[in-house]
Each structure stands twice: as structure tokens, then as C-alpha cells.
Amino acid sequence: MSKPILRIHQPHxxxxxxxxxxxxxxxxxxxxxxxxxxxxEESKMVAVPLSKVIPLLLDAVxxxxxxxxxxxxxxxxxxxxxYEILLAxxxxxxxxxx
Numbered sequence: 001m002s003k004p005i006l007r008i009h010q011p012h013x014x015x016x017x018x019x020x021x022x023x024x025x026x027x028x029x030x031x032x033x034x035x036x037x038x039x040x041e042e043s044k045m046v047a048v049p050l051s052k053v054i055p056l057l058l059d060a061v062x063x064x065x066x067x068x069x070x071x072x073x074x075x076x077x078x079x080x081x082x083y084e085i086l087l088a089x090x091x092x093x094x095x096x097x098x
Contacts, residue, residue, distance in 0.1 A: 050082075
């Protein structure tokens with residue numbers, strides 16, 4: 001299995017339609033109408049499937065990427081069902097370690 005690759009791109013210029021997205025994440029970013037010229041908290045949010053984010057985060061943790069520290073105190077929004085599952089998993093995991 002190949003490791004995920006994260007490419008950093010310049011913001012999409014709507015006047016330039018010659019560039020095609022290199023990844024599904026980039027396409028989702030564009031589809032949601034992210035506009036880097038507008039500086040509101042709402043415009044900085046993007047919804048991405050967890051299945052697209054987890055492999056990248058696992059790779060970053062495995063390779064001890066320093067940039068993860070920049071986000072260590074950031075809050076994330078998640079579905080309440082996922083939150084409950086994670087809490088239950090944390091409890092089970094804690095009991096096994098004891």
C-alpha cells in the first residue's frame with residue numbers, strides 16, 4: 001500500500017480553468033466555495049469525509065510531523081454518534097490497559 005501524499009496548492013483562480021484538481025480533497029475544497037480572500041471563520045471551515053483525513057493524519061503521526069503541534073489545541077467538530085463511539089472506545093481501551 002502506498003503512503004498518502006498531501007499536495008499543497010495555491011488557491012484556485014476562478015479566471016483560470018486550465019488547472020484541474022490533483023486530489024479529491026482539493027476538489028472538495030473548491031466545491032464548497034472556499035474563498036481565501038474572505039477572512040471569516042465560516043469561510044475557513046471545510047467539510048471532508050473522515051476516510052480522506054485519517055490516512056493523512058496517521059501518516060503524519062507515524063512520521064512525527066512537527067506541523068501537527070500547530071493544531072494540537074484546535075477544536076474539531078464531529079458527529080455526536082462518532083463522539084459517543086470514541087468515548088466508549090476510550091473507556092474499553094483504558095480498562096484493557098489497567
